[in-house]
Amino acid sequence: MKNTKQKEVILEAVYSMKTHPTADEIYTELKKDYERLSLGTVYRNLNQFAEQGKIRKVTMPAFGDRFDYRLEEHEHILCEKCGKVFDIHVDVAISSEFEDFTVTGHQLLLYGVCKDCKHSGKHMNTGDGSVIF
Amino acid sequence: MKNTKQKEVILEAVYSMKTHPTADEIYTELKKDYERLSLGTVYRNLNQFAEQGKIRKVTMPAFGDRFDYRLEEHEHILCEKCGKVFDIHVDVAISSEFEDFTVTGHQLLLYGVCKDCKHSGKHMNTGDGSVIF
DNA sequence: TTCCATGCAAACAATTTGCAGCAGT
């Protein structure tokens, strides 16, 4: 794999934008400084980094794929109002064998309404009465 | 909401295909008997049913949206080789308040290799050493 | 008769890919 300026700045962008950006958000951000950068290159490199385990790709229902520089085990919570994604640290212990499956990974996603959106006056659902995690 | 033949057979298809079908799979299946059925109608109705809580929409990374007739609380496990989705019943207890979030729902997705694919001789990853669920 | 739902095709959004030229080794 060759070292290119593009690879460098794309990876750096994921590290510095701590907001779980989409490919397009990264592209838009970098475009300011790198006029000729192409969206295809951003996608190509993000996917490559994810395969190499340098970053993580997180698929969100209805809000597109996000990229996350945090490699440690953690889960995500998605605000359904603003689409922002936050990290949460919960202990999800999964055996590597489960009902005839060899389990290689998992993803836990919580949905809800974040603090800011709660206070911004929009109507919201009530909780569903579930228990402490 | 009006009762139409299309609504009837689409909903019935989700109930009878117990394979977590995509919209397109449902469409293809029904097209055999209903020549003039349109894919748009399938999408429209599936989304409507999901909103009404008659079925469930499950978003899978890399394999498109699936529809599930099972309404009870359960999670999914996705085979990375064949793309099949299976139900699993695990106890995921989540509080309705979590770090300033009002939690309205969650989704736990495990990835792995199913029994059939394990035995079909393809190379596979080793487990990641995690613990009993 | 009134409108909602459908079929159809076009529109869309997100992502991937083919290719010729350019740049890293």
Place this chain on the structure above:
DNA sequence: ACTGCTGCAAATTGTTTGCATGGAA
């Protein structure tokens, strides 16, 4: 010099939408 990487644009894929017509109430 060789070959992979990039920019660009076109192609794909999955899904939604506008509109005229047909069918349920």
